[in-house]
Amino acid sequence: MxxxxxxxxxxxxxxxxxxxxxxxxxxxxxxxxxxxxxxxxxxxGRRTGLADETRAAFFILDVPAPVTDLELTAAADALAQALSALDSEVRVLRRLVDAP
Known part of the structure; x- marks a missing residue:
């Protein structure tokens, strides 16, 4: 907007x-x-930013051309790995939404 x-x-x-x-x-x-x-x-903004107290977060990875699905997957894998390294209780869920 x-x-x-x-x-x-x-x-x-x-x-x-x-x-x-x-x-x-x-x-x-x-x-x-x-x-x-x-x-x-x-x-x-501070209201929706991440902090040490954050317990749930939502990340959006946009894929403008010429980024490939393979590169997107690699970026998502790297993010998931970095988040998982923070704590053994971190749970990462992923969903790929593609254009029709």
Whole structure:
């Protein structure tokens, strides 16, 4: 979705909480409480960011051309391996959604 420029984005700057506003027309992820992610996922908001206390997470791996399914699988394998190395109780589930 494209921002109108008035949406709140709860971020950190030099370790301090700040409210920023995306530029009008900027691509953002948002819900009714505000922007959760900016700049094509380069800026993650504090409300939906990962922390030491995180117990459930959802990762989306987009595959723009010319990335192949084999490269996607390798990236997903690497992510799953890195997450699994964090704790023996980590459980990784995967689902491939393909265009019709």
């Amino acid at each position: 494209r921002a109108i420029g008035e949406e709140a984005f709860d971020a950190l700057s030099n370790g301090e909480s700040v409210i920023e506003h995306p530029e009008a027309g900027e691509v953002v992820w948002r819900d009714d409480a505000g922007v959760t992610c900016r700049r094509w996922n380069w800026r993650q």
